[in-house]
Amino acid sequence: xCGIAAIFAHRPDAPPVxxxxxxxxxxxxxxxxxxxxxLWIADDERVGLAHRRLAIIDLSAEADQPMTFAPGDGSNVxxxxxxxxEIYNYRALRAWLEAEGAVFRTQSDTEVLLHLYxxxxxxxxxxxxxxxxxxxxxxxxxxxxxxxxAFGIKPLYYADVAGTFRAASSVKxxxxxxxxxxxxxxxxxxxxxxxxVPEPHTLYRDIHALPAGSTMWVGADxxxxxxxFFDIPTVLAQGRSHDASGDLRDALLDSVRHHLVADVPxxxxxxxxxxxxxxxxxxxxxxxxxxxxxxxxxxxxxxTPLDExxxxxxxxxxxxxxxxxxxxxxxxxxxELGAFLAAMDQxxxxxxxxxxxxxxxxxxxxxxxxxxxxxDELFAGYDxxxxxxxxxxxxxxxxxxxxAGRALRxxxxxxxxxxxxxxYAGILEYGxxxxxxxxxxRGLFMxxxxxQLLDSEMAREGWRELQPLVxxxxxxxxxxxxxxxxxxxxxxxxxxxxxxxxxxxxxxxHSLEIRVPFVDPxxxxxxxxxxxxxxxxxxxxxxxxxxxxxxxxxERPKTGFFVPLRDWLQGGPEKDRSGSPERxxxxxxxRVYGAAWNPAG
Numbered sequence: 211x212c213g214i215a216a217i218f219a220h221r222p223d224a225p226p227v228x229x230x231x232x233x234x235x236x237x238x239x240x241x242x243x244x245x246x247x248x249l250w251i252a253d254d255e256r257v258g259l260a261h262r263r264l265a266i267i268d269l270s271a272e273a274d275q276p277m278t279f280a281p282g283d284g285s286n287v288x289x290x291x292x293x294x295x296e297i298y299n300y301r302a303l304r305a306w307l308e309a310e311g312a313v314f315r316t317q318s319d320t321e322v323l324l325h326l327y328x329x330x331x332x333x334x335x336x337x338x339x340x341x342x343x344x345x346x347x348x349x350x351x352x353x354x355x356x357x358x359x360a361f362g363i364k365p366l367y368y369a370d371v372a373g374t375f376r377a378a379s380s381v382k383x384x385x386x387x388x389x390x391x392x393x394x395x396x397x398x399x400x401x402x403x404x405x406x407v408p409e410p411h412t413l414y415r416d417i418h419a420l421p422a423g424s425t426m427w428v429g430a431d432x433x434x435x436x437x438x439f440f441d442i443p444t445v446l447a448q449g450r451s452h453d454a455s456g457d458l459r460d461a462l463l464d465s466v467r468h469h470l471v472a473d474v475p476x477x478x479x480x481x482x483x484x485x486x487x488x489x490x491x492x493x494x495x496x497x498x499x500x501x502x503x504x505x506x507x508x509x510x511x512x513x514t515p516l517d518e519x520x521x522x523x524x525x526x527x528x529x530x531x532x533x534x535x536x537x538x539x540x541x542x543x544x545x546e547l548g549a550f551l552a553a554m555d556q557x558x559x560x561x562x563x564x565x566x567x568x569x570x571x572x573x574x575x576x577x578x579x580x581x582x583x584x585x586d587e588l589f590a591g592y593d594x595x596x597x598x599x600x601x602x603x604x605x606x607x608x609x610x611x612x613x614a615g616r617a618l619r620x621x622x623x624x625x626x627x628x629x630x631x632x633x634y635a636g637i638l639e640y641g642x643x644x645x646x647x648x649x650x651x652r653g654l655f656m657x658x659x660x661x662q663l664l665d666s667e668m669a670r671e672g673w674r675e676l677q678p679l680v681x682x683x684x685x686x687x688x689x690x691x692x693x694x695x696x697x698x699x700x701x702x703x704x705x706x707x708x709x710x711x712x713x714x715x716x717x718x719x720h721s722l723e724i725r726v727p728f729v730d731p732x733x734x735x736x737x738x739x740x741x742x743x744x745x746x747x748x749x750x751x752x753x754x755x756x757x758x759x760x761x762x763x764x765e766r767p768k769t770g771f772f773v774p775l776r777d778w779l780q781g782g783p784e785k786d787r788s789g790s791p792e793r794x795x796x797x798x799x800x801r802v803y804g805a806a807w808n809p810a811g
Contacts, residue, residue: 221373449738
């Protein structure tokens with residue numbers, strides 16, 4: 211896992227690439243790569259690449275980056291790459307390339323990428339199984355090729371201003387290099403709607419995320435060509451049929467086995483839930499695996515049903531892991547709050563649990579840890595899989611309810627906000643379609659509340675640019691089964707924009723790579739037909755482990771890594787502008803948003 215940066219002055223009148231700027235951008239990501247750094251600028255100063263390294267595969271200096279591809283005697287450089295991530299099938303790809311005559315000088319997955327590009331061009335991504343983001347300079351074509359993995363596990367942001375294209379693993383790194391920070395209405399509105407900034411937007415007009423599962427070519431003429439090579443709803447609709455329980459177990463084992471590929475020890479973030487326990491159990495079955503497991507315990511939950519620690523320790527004993535528990539108290543949260551907000555690359559209402567468990571993993575000497583993230587989305591663990599179809603099933607048959615519901619909401623919203631969640635005022639208006647019901651279920655603030663949070667013109671412009679209901683509807687429209695619709699929505703929005711992004715920045719804050727075996731394109735294709743048919747569920751997933759998980763884990767209600775955040779933040783509920791109590795994480799949202807725009811305050 212690493213931090214990458216690239217600058218390409220493609221317009222003739224653009225100033226040359228400055229080493230000082232490239233180094234600043236690179237070193238703003240020092241925590242992403244404490245094991246080494248590299249920088250290259252072309253002789254004509256039109257392009258430069260930089261890298262911060264966290265050594266996971268091929269720990270030698272030969273695998274340092276930016277890496278050059280110059281076949282033969284090495285005098286003819288064809289490409290250079292700066293790369294962040296892991297290619298889990300790189301050994302198989304390397305063996306195939308060697309059989310085709312390729313000659314390698316390192317044991318790295320980075321070099322495999324260079325050979326694949328030389329052979330397949332932008333189609334190289336069709337062969338990759340892993341999490342990655344990279345920028346590759348093509349010497350002959352005089353352009354930059356960028357790619358981001360299928361699910362968007364690894365981040366990649368870019369800006370093209372005044373004839374100079376810039377890319378990096380971090381929004382804050384690009385800003386450190388000197389980019390302007392004019393507010394982007396869509397990104398700011400998106401944060402308050404969802405509690406995260408939905409891609410491809412950021413808080414800033416000039417900075418964009420390369421969409422998950424996409425490639426981009428930036429030529430010498432500055433024209434950007436983007437191609438989408440992976441789409442979650444399409445895979446769910448077309449994935450091949452696997453309907454036997456043995457197929458599910460084999461698919462899960464195969465994904466876990468691939469995610470254990472590393473030249474350093476690999477641990478697991480273990481809660482008392484079925485997702486992480488399943489990962490732990492499956493990993494323990496793989497020959498040669500010696501696992502370390504880490505869990506969080508919260509002082510506020512000791513000796514209550516919310517305490518994860520005792521049951522997680524039982525799972526660790528069953529599968530023979532070396533287990534550690536990190537206890538976190540309110541004072542720990544406040545001691546780390548400044549560092550936590552500084553590490554947060556874009557504002558989010560989540561990530562506290564991941565930050566502390568990654569800190570514990572790093573303290574245990576780990577560079578890599580597996581997470582159960584993605585299990586709820588793939589195996590229908592959320593209430594949304596039941597609530598949304600039920601709501602749409604009741605209200606969707608009466609489309610006339612929507613205009614009536616809007617009128618009722620306008621009248622009732624002020625009173626409802628004082629008594630309960632503001633969402634209840636919009637049930638009739640937003641309960642008639644999957645897109646609107648999903649926004650109602652996952653929304654942080656409701657659309658009608660936006661003018662109370664932002665300048666009214668920014669709120670209107672941001673809503674128009676963001677088009678959330680259009681994108682939500684497009685995501686679900688090609689799927690027939692309710693289970694597949696919700697899976698597509700949860701993976702494409704909540705998981706991608708919040709959970710995966712939080713896992714990246716919170717893990718990287720402690721120089722720890724978080725891997726997610728449930729978030730795998732091969733696994734998704736293998737189980738897609740079962741998802742369309744309404745299976746498998748969390749029980750089938752958990753039953754794939756041999757020996758079986760403890761009965762207490764199988765029967766425990768879902769809690770996950772729950773964090774007592776409201777108790778840590780204040781003694782009582784914060785107030786909104788109307789004087790009503792803030793509910794849920796809405797007060798916390800205002801706080802992280804303020805920190806994003808005013809880090810020193």
